[in-house]
Amino acid sequence: AQSVSQHNHHVILSEAASLELGCNYSYGGTVNLFWYVQYPGQHLQLLLKYFSGDPLVKGIKGFEAEFIKSKFSFNLRKPSVQWSDTAEYFCAVKRSSGSARQLTFGSGTQLTVLP
């Protein structure tokens, strides 16, 4: 079974600091990769996704992620965080082959940005 690891459970940054959240997965085949964000009291929203092509993916609100196939990683980055980026961030992976439609989520990383 595939698994998704987010090693940072809680990250605390000051405004304008740079952000990198790690995401590693275990499945060796072709995958689709996602980052979702959950702002306090709200539902999950898609931040960005990778299906194929350029491994550097740009999402909303200045976020980007890089797919490194050899490292089974899909780390999320932002050059300069804002207080409004305080939220929980989930990495998710889905096999792109076969009939599997299930999305496997990581355990999430809580980001707190201090003003």
Next chain:
Amino acid sequence: NAGVTQTPKFQVLKTGQSMTLQCAQDMNHNSMYWYRQDPGMGLRLIYYSASEGTTDKGEVPNGYNVSRLNKREFSLRLESAAPSQTSVYFCASSRTYREINVDTQYFGPGTRLTVL
């Protein structure tokens, strides 16, 4: 476009009571999902429905049943609630293409359930 809607938003049950969580989507999506979210565990799939008329178990199906009423609606039922089912429940939907099994899931606002 309301997207994915869920009712109720909050619910408190006593152990042994039953209830049904409702989910509807207006995006004409084929597939629908039910997840539970627990602290430190991310989202875990309870059941999913790849298309109207089909349902399949996910990672944590015990204690739950589902019904895909039609293409729009997918309900989750707790027959005899237990404290371990205290959680936030999210419904999601996605569009699945026939040749390309690539889809993005869109989530509802969630139902916060407490079982005493």
